[in-house]
Amino acid sequence: MTVPELIDARELRTALTGTLESGARFVGAWATADGGWRVALATVQGTRVLVCTPAGGRVDSIVQTVGAAVWDEREAHDLYGLEFDGHEPLRTLVDHSAALEAWTTPVRGGGVHQVAVGPIHAGVIESGHFRFHCVGDRILALDPRLFYKHRGLERAAEGRGYGQALPYAARACAACSVANTVAYAQAVEDAVGLWPPAELRRQRTLLLELERAYNHLNDIGAVCAGVGFAPGSMAFAVLKDRAQELCRQAFGHRFLFGAVAVGHGPATLDAAQADALRAQLRELRADAAAAWRDLEFSASLQARLDGVGVLSHDRALQFGAVGPAARASGVVRDVRTDSPRLAYMGFVPASLPQAGGDVAARFQIRAAELEATWELLDGLLSEPLTRSAATWQEPGGGVGVGRVESPRGETVCMVELAAGRVARLHLRSASYANWPALADATAGNLLPDFPLINKSFELCYACVDR
Amino acid sequence: MFVLLRQLRTIRREASLRPGDEPRWLAIRHVDAGSCNGCEHELALLGGPLHDIQRFGLDIVASPRHADILLVTGPVTTRMAQPLQIAYEAMPTPRLVAALGDCALGCNVLADRDQLAGPLSELLPVDIRIPGCPPSPESIAAGLLDGLRAITQHPAHSSRVSTTRDRRPPQSGTVWPGHGNHQPKEH
Numbered sequence A: 001m002t003v004p005e006l007i008d009a010r011e012l013r014t015a016l017t018g019t020l021e022s023g024a025r026f027v028g029a030w031a032t033a034d035g036g037w038r039v040a041l042a043t044v045q046g047t048r049v050l051v052c053t054p055a056g057g058r059v060d061s062i063v064q065t066v067g068a069a070v071w072d073e074r075e076a077h078d079l080y081g082l083e084f085d086g087h088e089p090l091r092t093l094v095d096h097s098a099a100l101e102a103w104t105t106p107v108r109g110g111g112v113h114q115v116a117v118g119p120i121h122a123g124v125i126e127s128g129h130f131r132f133h134c135v136g137d138r139i140l141a142l143d144p145r146l147f148y149k150h151r152g153l154e155r156a157a158e159g160r161g162y163g164q165a166l167p168y169a170a171r172a173c174a175a176c177s178v179a180n181t182v183a184y185a186q187a188v189e190d191a192v193g194l195w196p197p198a199e200l201r202r203q204r205t206l207l208l209e210l211e212r213a214y215n216h217l218n219d220i221g222a223v224c225a226g227v228g229f230a231p232g233s234m235a236f237a238v239l240k241d242r243a244q245e246l247c248r249q250a251f252g253h254r255f256l257f258g259a260v261a262v263g264h265g266p267a268t269l270d271a272a273q274a275d276a277l278r279a280q281l282r283e284l285r286a287d288a289a290a291a292w293r294d295l296e297f298s299a300s301l302q303a304r305l306d307g308v309g310v311l312s313h314d315r316a317l318q319f320g321a322v323g324p325a326a327r328a329s330g331v332v333r334d335v336r337t338d339s340p341r342l343a344y345m346g347f348v349p350a351s352l353p354q355a356g357g358d359v360a361a362r363f364q365i366r367a368a369e370l371e372a373t374w375e376l377l378d379g380l381l382s383e384p385l386t387r388s389a390a391t392w393q394e395p396g397g398g399v400g401v402g403r404v405e406s407p408r409g410e411t412v413c414m415v416e417l418a419a420g421r422v423a424r425l426h427l428r429s430a431s432y433a434n435w436p437a438l439a440d441a442t443a444g445n446l447l448p449d450f451p452l453i454n455k456s457f458e459l460c461y462a463c464v465d466r
Numbered sequence B: 001m002f003v004l005l006r007q008l009r010t011i012r013r014e015a016s017l018r019p020g021d022e023p024r025w026l027a028i029r030h031v032d033a034g035s036c037n038g039c040e041h042e043l044a045l046l047g048g049p050l051h052d053i054q055r056f057g058l059d060i061v062a063s064p065r066h067a068d069i070l071l072v073t074g075p076v077t078t079r080m081a082q083p084l085q086i087a088y089e090a091m092p093t094p095r096l097v098a099a100l101g102d103c104a105l106g107c108n109v110l111a112d113r114d115q116l117a118g119p120l121s122e123l124l125p126v127d128i129r130i131p132g133c134p135p136s137p138e139s140i141a142a143g144l145l146d147g148l149r150a151i152t153q154h155p156a157h158s159s160r161v162s163t164t165r166d167r168r169p170p171q172s173g174t175v176w177p178g179h180g181n182h183q184p185k186e187h
């Protein structure tokens, strides 16, 4: 259970340093409408939330110790007006009214020019703006400007009952909707004091792994598309489509909308349905493995992936990168190893013999993880799925944190409840964590390689923008 | 490579959409005006071997300059309203607007009202409506084809669409980057 710890805002940096030294990890920070500031940390004993109210709206920045908190502070500044001492320069993030200089990296020198791309892109792609600082075709720095799709989902969810607020987490992003809603459900259950029994844990794990399966198939195809290797992108588009059709057949929706609820699990499968799904997944697995082997033997494809868009191990740690992108850089961290509210007993995260942090590594790690996902799904479907409900534990503290390994990495949902209603909902998706790392991995590469580097991370814009 | 191609051949045989009824060639420009990315995922599959929208004379193109149809997803956020308008004005006429998904249709939108400039129908004249959250790739294909069929067969709409290549370039004065001078047409 998450226990909010009230601290003096002036003590935040000291309290944080102490906790980090004892092995804790920053997982997110969020401001509240009444001038509050929260910092969440994952520790071996569970999640800790440091709660403070900075006097006069000013608080010490934590970015010197926690590089991963840069975007969190910029967002809190733009949306909630907090000022962060020591965060220099504090560039705007969500606020689009600022001048170009207020949000871009200052780059000077002979031959330096900017290339602006977006918000509308050339294909069927989400909206967002990229500003490249280049010399010739060589990228020196990239400033992504997202939040074109900002729908104010968090604010819109406030004041609603916690069941009613769930669709706001779901619609933040279709491709991560299971991860987002499971994280949300976990956060609420943590806040009120509910615990999921084995059947509910199994059900949610099954849904999460189905979501991972179709996403990883999609993301492998995306790398092929980034290279322009049509046989690969076409084959994996079909495999992804088939995986989503299985989701629809089993649970009524191609993105599994409506399959996750707070406090219970509405999804069911009788023995015949579970067997059928299991058999179809085995077929899909075999076809995906054959298609992957073909990609491995496509020399022209493979030659395009090595050494492109390197995210070094150190930089991955510094930026707090998560998920397949972090694991491809040798940061073997996966929330599934630490998910008592889900059915991942004994889970071992995928790793690569040579985690070079390049496009090739991010490509390979997805195939390795897909194998683990098929294996998990096969085990999870050995029995029918029945309705189940969470059970009451000791009452929660009104603040809850849910952490889930989405297809793109650790997604964290924070919820604050007041009188049974959502007072604050904050979603920090894996994509949010990884965008700064992606921008960093782009530096030094050629501009025409950006689409490929971008596809190898395959981050969402929707669940960042919210 | 052989496995990939063999799979594609099998799949191509299984494709299910009914054959096109008239020759046409229309280019589609997609604009994401604040979707949850679900509509994009389904739309992206339209060009794949299973649905293969190109065989009906529809294709997704990279520039509004080449486009006959503006296909919009999402409820239209305040931040996407202007880029959307610029894309629309950069299109040659005659042009069509298609709303893809419930958000673009203004149904069941989940958002903070202050962050929205939409619904789309108040910003641009919507000709084709494809409901769903998200509509499946089949429904998107069927929605586009049925919509086009209705427009080309309906006399009142005959001036709004051309299925051949007699398009006019955008008129000067309304071309990119001009914006804010658009009057929503009654429709």
Ligand code: SF4
Binding pocket: A171, A174, B034, B035, B036, B037, B038, B039, B073, B074, B100, B101, B102, B103, B104, B132, B133, B134, B135
């Ligand atoms: S209609 Fe549904 S799937 Fe499409 S953008 Fe809106 S919420 Fe997402």
